[in-house]
Amino acid sequence: MEASAGCGRICHATETTVGAVKIIAHRGASGHHPEMTRDAFETAFAQHADGIECDIQLSADGVPVCLHDPTVDRTSDGSGPVNRKTLAELRELNFGTHGRPQQILTLAELLDLLRDAGNPAGDPGYRPEIFVETKRLGTFGERRGQLENALQSALVRAGMADGDDSARVHLISFDPGSLARFRRINPDIHRIFLHRDYRGERVLHRLEDAVVSAQSPGYSVTRMRTDPQSVTGEPANTYLFTLNREDDVKWACRHGVHWIATDYPDRARDWAGGATRFSR
Template sequence: MNRQSMLPATARAVRVVAHRGASHEHPEHTLAAYRQAIADGADALECDVRLTADHKLVCVHDRRVERTSDGRGVVSEMTYAELSALDFGAWKGAGHAGARVLLFEDLLREALAAPRPVGLAVETKHPTRAGGRLEAELVRMLGEYGLADGSTGRVEVMSFSRNALVRTHRLAPGLPTVFLIEHRVRPVRPPYATHAGPGIDLVRRDPGLVARLKAKGLSVRVWTVDEPQDVELCVRLGVDTIITNRPKQVREQLEAR
């Protein structure tokens, strides 16, 4: 164990990752949300990725588009052109109307163009009709930008699916992977996972989970942490990364400590 890992949580830097961008203020997965997150000091940008019917990698959380757009349909059954015709901003309010579906490549370029190093935490969504093609396309895209070997430390891949993590490792052994946990309390380290991502509800119910995960050699990213008392809990437990819809407020709270 190195010296840094033994320091109290208040003495260590806690990473702040913007969940779908600064999504409390802007529609999730939009350039406005991600640009705001960068301006707010987020260390990394979290996104969900799916494949369209014509194999474009897009940033959309839900299987269907009804919640976040003015359209109807299943993402995997729609072409990129069909998705581009929808408004992905109006649901957040009139002031956000006109936002279009975001290509993962455009988000990647935005992160790389930031005035300081900004990482990406990419969740591959399963189950999906794309199956393993989703991870294959993601790794291919990262390879085009020299990010697939993990040497830059700019990208990590997350999933609730163990199979997805195994596929990612086989395609890009150097990429860090995060095993997301929503309901499972007993920590079991899946093959190739380097980080664990429990939800804040789970951490509240079982605070000792963080220590047990760390004992298995996993660093811990907790989602989605928006309330000040939950930020304090995460710091007290020694969480390494906080994933939040409110990156500015969380960053300010951490700096105030």
Template sequence: MYYSIIIILFILLTIASLTRKSKKEDREVLIIAHRGASGYAPENTIAAFDEALRLGADFIELDVQLSKDGEIVVIHDLTVDRTTNGKGEVRDYTFSELQKLDAGSWFHPKFRGEKIQSLDAVLDRYKGRTGFFIELKNPALYPGIEEKLAETLKRHNLHKDGDVVIQAFEKASIKRCKAILPEIQTGVLIKFTVKGISNEQLLKLSEFTDFINPNKQLVNKRLVKRVHHYGMKIAPYTAKDRASVQFLLHAGVDGIVTDYPDYIVKN
């Protein structure tokens, strides 16, 4: 009788353990490749995006601005200085001029010839293969960029599904995007501040956004729970080492923006 009870208890504990493990493993964490797999290839280029897909990213994160002639182009900085062999502000170049720049050699000579891409070209190449976190960079400098982005997404039939998240640090820009495309997912990026993020801020943000994407230094389990309480998801930026990835996974985030997609191993 005694041994039977022990065996039953052992079985029950084993089942409970497996159930807990299953629940943990079933939780999907989005792998969001920061400017592509930018730890391995020059950011915001085809090489980085291709590598991100090879490494299993669920989304590629990319930055958009407008060229002089109104093309939506994929580049992070206000100027072309850091990531190309050119000089000057992005908005002072036509798209044709931007495409003549070398956007790969700065990272490594083997990437010589990588080009600044149009958003159209990126969507054409990767639609149906991965999702997109599209960040509006410096939107105040580009009046009407929200409308142009909406038109582009509509052309590619990406304005209604869950494959796109439009994000920015500027809340006004995200509000405009949501007004133009009510069904699109949006995200607000939040810089680090010692004050953190208040419940009042979260309540206001929940009125027009779906994701809160803060600097990873702001994240802890309590913040994740509060974000979820207000009906939003959280995808912090930017994990550049395995320790940061593990910390964010333990905190229970919904997605992780990382230069190294292979650092996030799904069960």
């Protein structure tokens, strides 16, 4: 259902804001290839996604790698916690398909791909963004900032920790602690506080917002469409996930949502009427 009159800020969006929508490839073009593989991200760039989203975890030797789960069981032919495997051990696993094996990507390697994608021949105006999601970590040591410091180090090496390219980087997280830690490390990187859908969170996040001081909120499309009273912030400053249906994409366009994450960036662009392309 759509927001009705008197339901909150989302009601004031107009249908003239469609051009503001940016399509973010969720874990790469993960509807077409195994998530967060080189193929998934390169396809996202080939489809001119306005940005890519990835999750990072730390390997046993402290390397940030592109992986959603705390274990490798679901996404590879191996098993066990990622934080108990060195990068060399993770490299031995297949994160692709049987017919097209894929090694795990480090964050540094993904940033290299991002930089190369931003300078293709004949298309100097294409400058995709990156949304890096950090997870709520399980050990005291991890909560002391190891992941956030590793992220900062990768951004520094890629030349994206400050200056013009830092504007292409967004830190997103459901974990207010991670956002607060990174704020202390690099306050210039844009932060997006992701909100879960359970009702208790809707009270808790008001307290957490004061600690995080994130510049933008992030919500599921289900929550934003069915319970707009619980949504704060303007749609033009909101990150919405994960939109894989035509009616959801068109709804987000009509309501002026700025960033929409999808597993199918090519389909989302068609559904959005082609209004998400970078101007040249």
